[in-house]
Amino acid sequence: MKKNHSIGEKKTARIFLLWIPLILFLLFLLFPFYWTFVTSIKPAEELHSLKVIYWPQHPTLDSYKHLFNQFNFLHPMKNSLIVAAITTLVSLTVSTLAAYAFSRFRFAGRKPLMVLFLTNNMFPTVLLLIPLFTIMRKLGLLYKPTSLVLSYTTFTIPFSVWLLSGYLNDLPLSMEEAAMIDGADRAKAFVRIVLPVLLPCLLATGVYIFMQSWNEYTFAVLFTNENSRTIPVALKMLVGQLGVQWDLITAGGIITVIPVCIMFFFAQKRLVAGLTAGAVKG
Amino acid sequence: MEIHRKRRRGSGIWPYLLLAPALIIMLSVVIVPIINAISMSFQSYNLTRPKKIGFIGLDNYAKLINDSLFWKSLLRTLIWVFFGVGCQFVFGFMLALLLNKSFKGRGVVRAVSLIPWVTPGVLIALMWSWMFDGNYGVINDVLLRLHIISDKVAFLAKPASAMPSVIITIVWQGIPFFALMILAGLQGIPGDLYEAADIDGATGLKKLFYVTIPSLRNTIFVTTMLRIIWVANSVDVIFNMTEGGPAYATQTLSVYVYKKASSLDMGYASAMAIMLMLVLLVAAIPYLHNTFRDQEG
Numbered sequence: 001m002k003k004n005h006s007i008g009e010k011k012t013a014r015i016f017l018l019w020i021p022l023i024l025f026l027l028f029l030l031f032p033f034y035w036t037f038v039t040s041i042k043p044a045e046e047l048h049s050l051k052v053i054y055w056p057q058h059p060t061l062d063s064y065k066h067l068f069n070q071f072n073f074l075h076p077m078k079n080s081l082i083v084a085a086i087t088t089l090v091s092l093t094v095s096t097l098a099a100y101a102f103s104r105f106r107f108a109g110r111k112p113l114m115v116l117f118l119t120n121n122m123f124p125t126v127l128l129l130i131p132l133f134t135i136m137r138k139l140g141l142l143y144k145p146t147s148l149v150l151s152y153t154t155f156t157i158p159f160s161v162w163l164l165s166g167y168l169n170d171l172p173l174s175m176e177e178a179a180m181i182d183g184a185d186r187a188k189a190f191v192r193i194v195l196p197v198l199l200p201c202l203l204a205t206g207v208y209i210f211m212q213s214w215n216e217y218t219f220a221v222l223f224t225n226e227n228s229r230t231i232p233v234a235l236k237m238l239v240g241q242l243g244v245q246w247d248l249i250t251a252g253g254i255i256t257v258i259p260v261c262i263m264f265f266f267a268q269k270r271l272v273a274g275l276t277a278g279a280v281k282g
Numbered sequence: 283m284e285i286h287r288k289r290r291r292g293s294g295i296w297p298y299l300l301l302a303p304a305l306i307i308m309l310s311v312v313i314v315p316i317i318n319a320i321s322m323s324f325q326s327y328n329l330t331r332p333k334k335i336g337f338i339g340l341d342n343y344a345k346l347i348n349d350s351l352f353w354k355s356l357l358r359t360l361i362w363v364f365f366g367v368g369c370q371f372v373f374g375f376m377l378a379l380l381l382n383k384s385f386k387g388r389g390v391v392r393a394v395s396l397i398p399w400v401t402p403g404v405l406i407a408l409m410w411s412w413m414f415d416g417n418y419g420v421i422n423d424v425l426l427r428l429h430i431i432s433d434k435v436a437f438l439a440k441p442a443s444a445m446p447s448v449i450i451t452i453v454w455q456g457i458p459f460f461a462l463m464i465l466a467g468l469q470g471i472p473g474d475l476y477e478a479a480d481i482d483g484a485t486g487l488k489k490l491f492y493v494t495i496p497s498l499r500n501t502i503f504v505t506t507m508l509r510i511i512w513v514a515n516s517v518d519v520i521f522n523m524t525e526g527g528p529a530y531a532t533q534t535l536s537v538y539v540y541k542k543a544s545s546l547d548m549g550y551a552s553a554m555a556i557m558l559m560l561v562l563l564v565a566a567i568p569y570l571h572n573t574f575r576d577q578e579g
Binding site: 018021022025026028029030032033035036039047048050052090093094095097098100101102105107110113115116117118119120121122123124125126127128129130131132133134135137150151153154157158161186211214215216217218222231232233235236239246249250253256257260261264265268272273275276277 | 296297298300301303304305307308310311312314315316318319322327329373376377380383385391393394395396397398400401402403404405406408409410412413417418419420423454457458462463465466467508511512514515516517518521522536539540543544548551552555556558559562563566570573574
């Protein structure tokens with residue numbers, strides 16, 4: 001009898017100390033997405049009815065059709081894809097090389113250079129934005145995808161170097177050394193031994209860079225025009241054109257987050273492990 | 283030492299070659315632009331008046347000292363960062379403690395609760411603007427049903443409610459990051475610390491303050507620092523919700539600089555951006571100190 005009683009108490013404690021607060025948190029964190037989705041499938045009269053409707057009586061995909069047919073949303077999607085893909089490729093390549101240098105060599109100037117990369121996030125976005133705008137303007141790069149790729153490397157490269165150095169430091173030196181003793185030079189050892197093991201980490205880092213470039217707004221709004229604008233800018237433009245068209249904006253929002261969410265779920269575990277490793281240690 | 287010396291001698295030019303591409307890019311997109319910004323801050327540099335561009339010494343800085351909007355924006359930045367990051371920390375910590383318990387579906391819950399963190403800032407701003415809407419907003423509807431308010435409130439249109447509204451939005455965005463960092467820290471605390479506390483008869487709250495929080499000191503410190511820098515610099519959420527209004531009620535320094543830069547007054551914008559950087563530098567001295575120390579050897 002006594003045992004049953006304590007089990008019952010434990011259950012009640014779990015409900016109050018775990019499930020109720022957890023459900024409240026999830027409600028707070030996820031409700032905005034539910035609301036965005038519901039708004040995107042509401043017909044106009046339900047959207048602007050004075051009685052707020054929590055689930056549409058007549059759900060419709062009109063706003064999605066509108067978005068692609070009249071507002072040609074595929075075009076900014078394509079622009080975003082190009083910018084994000086090139087940024088990812090460039091940042092990953094140069095960062096992998098740099099991270100390998102930091103992780104595997106001890107050389108004069110190593111410490112100040114690492115600090116330079118690590119403290120890069122101290123510079124306010126707006127501080128870099130101003131000179132980059134005038135420089136891109138002078139070079140004739142303004143409104144071209146290159147200007148965004150270059151701007152995004154200001155934060156993606158330092159971050160990737162930091163993340164990849166962490167992953168590399170965790171890889172044992174012994175395998176490379178064994179290969180090098182067997183006569184492979186360092187480049188061969190890197191390509192044959194390190195790269196395959198590092199691949200999942202590279203993918204996780206790549207996903208993070210891609211997400212950041214895909215989501216970026218502050219640079220994008222100043223560095224693009226009608227032809228080169230990326231998704232975040234296009235989303236904001238929907239506010240201006242004919243008043244605020246919430247059904248279109250929310251539909252665009254759903255389309256924007258879905259690819260990012262899918263990528264994130266695949267990379268999530270390793271990415272989180274890499275991100276937290278640096279901050280958690282000693 | 284012996285190994286280090288050997289490695290350094292053996293490595294020769296290699297590390298520099300490997301670093302060169304990243305360094306060249308960083309030099310041209312970060313270092314050169316910052317020097318550029320410093321030089322612009324001493325010039326009258328308004329792209330709408332290209333003929334008047336020229337050196338004016340400290341005029342931009344003098345103007346800034348007398349600009350009451352600058353000081354107000356600085357104060358708003360402090361409020362924005364203090365409440366934004368403070369609430370992110372408290373709620374992120376609570377979420378991490380919950381996610382550290384074992385229950386069915388924990389992996390899914392953990393992944394799903396990170397979604398706000400990967401959502402674009404513009405979309406966050408638009409989503410929340412729509413929920414805060416004074417006529418059709420769902421937040422008004424919920425508060426009315428719960429009898430917390432008796433009339434609809436135009437949250438983003440009133441100076442008194444606009445700042446709390448944008449802060450709630452940034453807190454929503456930042457909780458997942460805090461939760462995931464602190465969760466990783468929690469999982470690194472050795473179990474025997476809690477066992478020892480149990481033997482000493484410590485209760486839940488005592489364990490939290492005498493075991494959990496002290497063990498997480500470094501994690502909390504680094505995460506909070508990163509967040510402070512990030513939140514102080516963020517433009518997109520506020521800009522897309524209120525554009526700094528109404529009546530400058532939500533205009534932080536970053537937003538003020540951004541608006542000046544958008545109107546192409548680059549000289550004055552640079553001077554203010556440099557002030558923002560100096561403020562952040564002062565706030566981050568302990569963090570920088572930490573970074574330098576960690577890179578020993």
